[in-house]
Amino acid sequence: GDSVTQMEGPVTLSEEAFLTINCTYTATGYPSLFWYVQYPGEGLQLLLKATKADDKGSNKGFEATYRKETTSFHLEKGSVQVSDSAVYFCALRTGTASKLTFGTGTRLQVTL
Amino acid sequence: EAGVVQSPRYKIIEKKQPVAFWCNPISGHNTLYWYRQNLGQGPELLIRYENEEAVDDSQLPKDRFSAERLKGVDSTLKIQPAELGDSAVYLCASSLDGAKENIQYFGAGTRLSVL
Numbered sequence: 001g002d003s004v005t006q007m008e009g010p011v012t013l014s015e016e017a018f019l020t021i022n023c024t025y026t027a028t029g030y031p032s033l034f035w036y037v038q039y040p041g042e043g044l045q046l047l048l049k050a051t052k053a054d055d056k057g058s059n060k061g062f063e064a065t066y067r068k069e070t071t072s073f074h075l076e077k078g079s080v081q082v083s084d085s086a087v088y089f090c091a092l093r094t095g096t097a098s099k100l101t102f103g104t105g106t107r108l109q110v111t112l
Numbered sequence: 113e114a115g116v117v118q119s120p121r122y123k124i125i126e127k128k129q130p131v132a133f134w135c136n137p138i139s140g141h142n143t144l145y146w147y148r149q150n151l152g153q154g155p156e157l158l159i160r161y162e163n164e165e166a167v168d169d170s171q172l173p174k175d176r177f178s179a180e181r182l183k184g185v186d187s188t189l190k191i192q193p194a195e196l197g198d199s200a201v202y203l204c205a206s207s208l209d210g211a212k213e214n215i216q217y218f219g220a221g222t223r224l225s226v227l
Contacts, residue, residue, distance in 0.1 A: 041220070044203070044218040049215075089155075099168065100155070100157070
């Protein structure tokens with residue numbers, strides 16, 4: 001079945017550091033890929049997405065590229081801020097209205 | 113525009129008691145999802161509705177869980193009786209099937225603690 005594997009957290013970085021959160025997936029067919037973010041006390045929010053190979057999703061300085069050959073969708077940001085502290089979930093979806101399959105989440109803590 | 117609204121935000125009950133969660137999706141969204149998120153894990157789908165029809169309930173423990181979406185709008189998820197292992201965050205999401213970008217929007221969730 002479909003599955004998503006994320007790097008374990010927590011990830012602790014100083015402000016302005018470079019961020020990478022690794023995500024790899026296993027899926028039948030050609031999934032769409034997503035990064036969701038969950039701030040403390042809030043629901044999941046879509047951060048970015050990519051629907052086909054080599055697409056790059058970007059939002060709020062975050063980027064991720066759909067790599068079919070390595071089945072990966074790593075999240076990157078060049079300079080993190082304290083306000084980026086949250087839990088980040090990588091997810092995939094096969095089919096337009098089907099369920100999302102999530103990874104276990106990676107907690108990011110950014111300090112001054 | 114209001115997002116997905118869930119209530120209550122928190123619920124503490126004793127085992128064997130019943131509990132119900134309510135979800136109001138984004139206006140016009142025809143697809144509604146209930147997910148369960150265990151501590152330290154990602155959400156997992158319990159049930160998906162297209163309008164008022166449950167089209168995927170394969171992961172719903174039907175011996176104790178039930179759900180309904182009357183009139184294809186609001187939805188309730190019920191557990192009866194609750195067990196200790198049901199402690200989790202229950203998330204509702206909605207999407208517009210057929211839209212160019214079928215994005216699932218999540219509510220803030222209901223955190224259930226079973227004592």
